[in-house]
Amino acid sequence: MAADRRDVRPEFHPQGFAPVSPQRRGLLRAGLGLGAGSALLAGRGLRAEEVASPPAEAPYSLSLGPGVVDRVYGQPSRFEAGVIRRNVPWLTASPETSISFTPLQHQQGIITPSGVFFERYHAGRPTVDPSEHRLMIHGLVDRPLLLTMEDLRRFPSVSRIHFIECPANGGMEWRGAQLNSLQFTHGMIGCAEWTGVKLSTLLEETGLTRGAKWVLAEGADGAHMNRSIPLEKCLDDCLVVYGQNGEALRPEQGYPVRLLIPGWQGNVNVKWLRRLEIGNQPWFTREETSKYTELMPDGRARGFTWPLYAKSVITFPCPEMPAKGPGIYEIRGFAWSGLGKVAQVDVSLDGGVNWQRARLQEPVLPKALTRFTLEWRWDGRPALLQSRAVDETGFVQPTLAALRRVRGTNPIYNKNAIQTWQVKADGTVFNVQLA
Numbered sequence: 001m002a003a004d005r006r007d008v009r010p011e012f013h014p015q016g017f018a019p020v021s022p023q024r025r026g027l028l029r030a031g032l033g034l035g036a037g038s039a040l041l042a043g044r045g046l047r048a049e050e051v052a053s054p055p056a057e058a059p060y061s062l063s064l065g066p067g068v069v070d071r072v073y074g075q076p077s078r079f080e081a082g083v084i085r086r087n088v089p090w091l092t093a094s095p096e097t098s099i100s101f102t103p104l105q106h107q108q109g110i111i112t113p114s115g116v117f118f119e120r121y122h123a124g125r126p127t128v129d130p131s132e133h134r135l136m137i138h139g140l141v142d143r144p145l146l147l148t149m150e151d152l153r154r155f156p157s158v159s160r161i162h163f164i165e166c167p168a169n170g171g172m173e174w175r176g177a178q179l180n181s182l183q184f185t186h187g188m189i190g191c192a193e194w195t196g197v198k199l200s201t202l203l204e205e206t207g208l209t210r211g212a213k214w215v216l217a218e219g220a221d222g223a224h225m226n227r228s229i230p231l232e233k234c235l236d237d238c239l240v241v242y243g244q245n246g247e248a249l250r251p252e253q254g255y256p257v258r259l260l261i262p263g264w265q266g267n268v269n270v271k272w273l274r275r276l277e278i279g280n281q282p283w284f285t286r287e288e289t290s291k292y293t294e295l296m297p298d299g300r301a302r303g304f305t306w307p308l309y310a311k312s313v314i315t316f317p318c319p320e321m322p323a324k325g326p327g328i329y330e331i332r333g334f335a336w337s338g339l340g341k342v343a344q345v346d347v348s349l350d351g352g353v354n355w356q357r358a359r360l361q362e363p364v365l366p367k368a369l370t371r372f373t374l375e376w377r378w379d380g381r382p383a384l385l386q387s388r389a390v391d392e393t394g395f396v397q398p399t400l401a402a403l404r405r406v407r408g409t410n411p412i413y414n415k416n417a418i419q420t421w422q423v424k425a426d427g428t429v430f431n432v433q434l435a
């Protein structure tokens, strides 16, 4: 098997990296057989008598429909009522310190609709009045600042598309598969267009004094969620955002203002942001010492592990979205990396023995969800589907076995391993782990 070894980080050397040969891809395309008389991709052919007459009219085609949707916020079709966030009640102690998951199996395109963007609270969701809210910036600065929301909106603004992923995404499964679901194994992620002010713009306004190296961000919720962020990252691409997908942030996402730290673990993206303190060393808060770190096999903590490394998952088929009999399908999924753009996604139909290059769907943006697809001619035999992302830095998404060799099975966080979906002969799909 040819090895297309990339410049992987020493921690991860997945075995058997074999890109698909052009001949093999050609065969698959030929298999689509779009010539005359061949099988249709989907749907049923029309009978001769049907070709001659238009489809029967439904009652709504013969009457007036309701008028404009005026003075209320628009809602999805009632036939989409199943497209909702869901929670795993046994996972956390109470709904106020809980998490609800994005229904990734239904997501079309790279933007997560605001109404289904996963939510994570440590002390419930505060109701913050934007006219009362203030953001304080102080510490090692020349000019400490107190900003109203109106003040914030006066600064030059930018819009960026980025994902937010909780590093606990999939963290229940370090020791074994237990949730037969895409939503529950991968749904602690969402991707949105965020609008706000670059943090560097605000820090230019306050100025920085000697020794400024770290920023403490603090939320206005009862948890006072606080995290230390290196100044270098703050000046690079961090945003203080008030907009989400073309409207104000949702209360679930930190209305009226949150910190956005592109590509870094969800926890540092402090919601209901009320305070930024500039200091010369990290604060070592609870959330960065007791939580959001990993217990290594030798019993020591892994320390700050901010970026989320390359990861991907197949969203069709998946446990919630089975295959319906043999035929031609499009395997679909998402890939992402906290280090930059996704460069390549490979898909395996046989549990990681052979790999084929998937197509990346535009736009491919840094630190954003990226769509991949691959034609799949399913013969109805059991299959083991996997996807593997490679990002522009050359980081290769590791197998679960490789990840466990390095991290053991103690951690909750940063499980970016390759996911395996077992497709059974009847088309049903199961979450499995390969040894």
Ligand SMILES: Nc1nc2c(c(=O)[nH]1)N[C@H]1C(S)=C(S)[C@@H](COP(=O)(O)O)O[C@H]1N2
Pocket (backbone or CB within 6 Å): 117, 118, 119, 120, 121, 122, 123, 164, 165, 166, 167, 190, 218, 219, 220, 221, 223, 224, 225, 252, 253, 254, 265, 266, 267, 268, 269, 270, 271, 272
């Ligand atoms: N103030 C505050 N910010 C917070 C949290 C919180 O509980 N309070 N939860 C954090 C965690 S753990 C994650 S994963 C992300 C989740 O962002 P979301 O709820 O917008 O999806 O917000 C982070 N910001």
Ligand SMILES: [Mo]
Pocket (backbone or CB within 6 Å): 120, 166, 167, 168, 266, 267
């Ligand atoms: Mo989180």
